[in-house]
Amino acid sequence: MTADARNMVGIMLVAVLALLLALLARLGLVENESLVVACSGLRDAACGTALVAREAVVRSFVGGYLGWIAVGSAGLGLVAHWRLAAWSAWILGIAGMVLYNVEPASVAALLALLLLARRPSARRQQQAQH
Amino acid sequence: MSRPPAPAPWRLIAVVHLLASLALLAWIAMAQQPTALPDAGGQRIRCVSYSPFYRPGLSPLDAAAHVSPDEIRSDLAALAAMTGCVRTYAVNQGLDAVPDAARALGMEVLLGAWIGRDPAANAREVERVIELANAYPGTVRGVVVGNEVLLRGEQDAEALARWLGRVRAGVRVPVTYADVWEFWLRHPELAASVDFVTIHILPFWEDQPVGVVQAVEHVADIRRQVADRFGKPILIGETGWPSEGRQREGAAPGRVAEARFVRELLLRANREGWDYNLIEAFDQPWKRRLEGTVGGHWGILDVTGNAKFPLDGPLSERAGWGLPLLTALLGAVLLVLVALGRRRPPAQCLAWGLVGLWGGLCGGMAIEHAQVAWRDAREALVLGGVLCLGPLWLLLAAAGVPGRWREGLRMVILFCAATAALWLAVDPRYRDFPWWLYAGVAPALALIRPETDRRSSGLLAMVLVIAGVARAVPEPGNPEALGWLVLCLLLAAGGWPPREQQEGEQGGDGGGFHVV
Numbered sequence: 020m021t022a023d024a025r026n027m028v029g030i031m032l033v034a035v036l037a038l039l040l041a042l043l044a045r046l047g048l049v050e051n052e053s054l055v056v057a058c059s060g061l062r063d064a065a066c067g068t069a070l071v072a073r074e075a076v077v078r079s080f081v082g083g084y085l086g087w088i089a090v091g092s093a094g095l096g097l098v099a100h101w102r103l104a105a106w107s108a109w110i111l112g113i114a115g116m117v118l119y120n121v122e123p124a125s126v127a128a129l130l131a132l133l134l135l136a137r138r139p140s141a142r143r144q145q146q147a148q149h
Numbered sequence: 150m151s152r153p154p155a156p157a158p159w160r161l162i163a164v165v166h167l168l169a170s171l172a173l174l175a176w177i178a179m180a181q182q183p184t185a186l187p188d189a190g191g192q193r194i195r196c197v198s199y200s201p202f203y204r205p206g207l208s209p210l211d212a213a214a215h216v217s218p219d220e221i222r223s224d225l226a227a228l229a230a231m232t233g234c235v236r237t238y239a240v241n242q243g244l245d246a247v248p249d250a251a252r253a254l255g256m257e258v259l260l261g262a263w264i265g266r267d268p269a270a271n272a273r274e275v276e277r278v279i280e281l282a283n284a285y286p287g288t289v290r291g292v293v294v295g296n297e298v299l300l301r302g303e304q305d306a307e308a309l310a311r312w313l314g315r316v317r318a319g320v321r322v323p324v325t326y327a328d329v330w331e332f333w334l335r336h337p338e339l340a341a342s343v344d345f346v347t348i349h350i351l352p353f354w355e356d357q358p359v360g361v362v363q364a365v366e367h368v369a370d371i372r373r374q375v376a377d378r379f380g381k382p383i384l385i386g387e388t389g390w391p392s393e394g395r396q397r398e399g400a401a402p403g404r405v406a407e408a409r410f411v412r413e414l415l416l417r418a419n420r421e422g423w424d425y426n427l428i429e430a431f432d433q434p435w436k437r438r439l440e441g442t443v444g445g446h447w448g449i450l451d452v453t454g455n456a457k458f459p460l461d462g463p464l465s466e467r468a469g470w471g472l473p474l475l476t477a478l479l480g481a482v483l484l485v486l487v488a489l490g491r492r493r494p495p496a497q498c499l500a501w502g503l504v505g506l507w508g509g510l511c512g513g514m515a516i517e518h519a520q521v522a523w524r525d526a527r528e529a530l531v532l533g534g535v536l537c538l539g540p541l542w543l544l545l546a547a548a549g550v551p552g553r554w555r556e557g558l559r560m561v562i563l564f565c566a567a568t569a570a571l572w573l574a575v576d577p578r579y580r581d582f583p584w585w586l587y588a589g590v591a592p593a594l595a596l597i598r599p600e601t602d603r604r605s606s607g608l609l610a611m612v613l614v615i616a617g618v619a620r621a622v623p624e625p626g627n628p629e630a631l632g633w634l635v636l637c638l639l640l641a642a643g644g645w646p647p648r649e650q651q652e653g654e655q656g657g658d659g660g661g662f663h664v665v
Contacts, residue, residue: 133608
C-alpha cells in the first residue's frame, strides 16, 4: 500500500469513527426522549451523567459553535499548514454535519479533507528532511 | 513529464451547448403556454390564514415586531373581496386588533392563541384571547388554542388539555386545537377537550408527498378518516399549495399547481360543505427562514397584495421570456467578442458564442430564482458571488488567461458545488437545488479538461458523485433531484484529473487548459 493510500485509509477511518460517535450522541442523547422521561425526577448517578452529557452535546451545537469551531480549525490548517488543525476540522466537521450544524461543518469538513489529502510539496519535504 | 493535453473538442462543445440552450428555450416557451384548469370564479373562500408579517423586514420571530391597526384594516379590506373569515395564530404583536377590524368589515375570525414553551407567554395569550372572544361575540366564531404544538414538541397533550380547559371555561364560542392530522390520530384523548377537531392537511408536506393532481382527493380521504375516528365536527385548519420552491418527490410547487389546487378545493369543499381554512392570504417571506423558499410562497396574494392567479380561465407558469433571453444574448455576444479579440478561428468563436448563450440563459434563470429564494443581504452577497464564478471562469477561459488562475477558479467552483451537494445530501428538506448557480458553467468545465495535477479536484469530484447519488436515491421520482445528480456528474467530470495523472504521472502546478 502506498503512503497516499495509507493516508486516505486513515482519513476515512477517522471519519467513520467521528460519524459513529456523533450519531450516538444525536440518537442516544439528544433525540432520545425516553432518556429524558426516564430520568426526570431521578437522582441516580447514571441519569446524572447522561443528562450532563446531553446538555454538553446540546450546548455544542446550539448557536452553531461546533460548526464554526470546525471552520476556524480548517482555516488555521489552511493558513498555517498545521495538520493537527486540519484533523480537528475533519473530526468536528463530520460531527457537526450530524449534529445540526450542517452548513459551516460541511465547509470545514471539505476543506479539511483537501488539506489532509494534500501531497506535501517538494520544498516542504526538503524542509522537513533538514 | 506530462503529455501535451488533448485539444479541446470544439465541435462537441458547440453541439452540447447548442442543444442545451435549445432545450432550455423550449422549456421556457412551454412554461408560457396556458394550461386548462377548472373554473372557480364566483366561489368564496370559506376562511383564510392571515398574518400581516409579509411586509419588508417584518417577522413574528422578532419579538419587537409590531403591526398597526391601520395595516390590519387595509389587509382585511383587501381580503374581504374573496372571503368572509380569517384565521389568526396569536394575539400579540398587534394582532389583537384583528377582531375589531374584522367586525367593521362584517368578517368572522378564527382567533388563535399561540402556545409555546414559555408558560408566562402562554398565559398572556390565553387571557387576551378570552378577553377578545368575549368582546367580539359575533365576530370571533371560534378560538384555536395552540397551533402544531405537539408537532413541535413544545407541550405534551396533558398540558395542552389544561390550556384548552382554561379557555373553554372563559368563553362562549367553540374552542379547538390545531395540528397536523397525524398528531390528532396519535393523541385522540385531546378530542375530549375541544368542541371541534381542527386538522392540517398539507399534501405537499406529507411524509409521502402527494402530487397536485391527487391533492384534493387526498384532503378528502384524510378528512373522512379523521371525521370517522372522532365523531366531532371537523375544520380543515390548514390546506394549500406553494407556488415556489423545491420539488418533493412528485409534489412540485408552481403558480399553475397552486391555482389548480385552490380552484379544485373551492369547488369540492363548497359542494360538499366542508369547513376549511386555506393557507394562506399573503406570501410570507419570513417563513423562508424556517422552511426554505417553499415556506414563503403559500399565499393567494403576493407581498404587494396582488392576486397570484385568477380563479377563472387557463393559466401559464411564466409570463414572457424575461431576463434569461437578455442575459443569454449578453453572454453570447460577450464571449464571441472575447474570442474574436484573441483571434481564435471562426469555429472556436462560434463555440464560445454558444457557451455564452447557455451560460447567459442559466444566469438569467439564476437571477429569477434569486428574487424568490435569497433571504437577506448576506445570502445575496455569498450566493451572488458564487453565481459570478461560472461566468468569470468562462471569460478567463475564452480570453486565454494563464491556466493557474483558471485552475484555481475551477477548484473554487467545484468546492462550492461540492459543499452544496453535501448540504443537500445531509439536510435536504428545506433546501432548493442550486441548479442555476452551476449549470451555466458545468458542461464547459466537463469538456474543457484541466491538464494539471489537482488531486484535490479529484477528491471534490468524488464528493460530488457520492453526494449527488445520495440525494437522488431517496427521491427517484423527483426530476429536480435527478437533474441535480446529472449536474453533479458533469461537475465531477470537470474535476476529474486528466488521464496522465490518473496513471501516476504528476503534472506541474501552474499549467493551463488547452484552449488557447
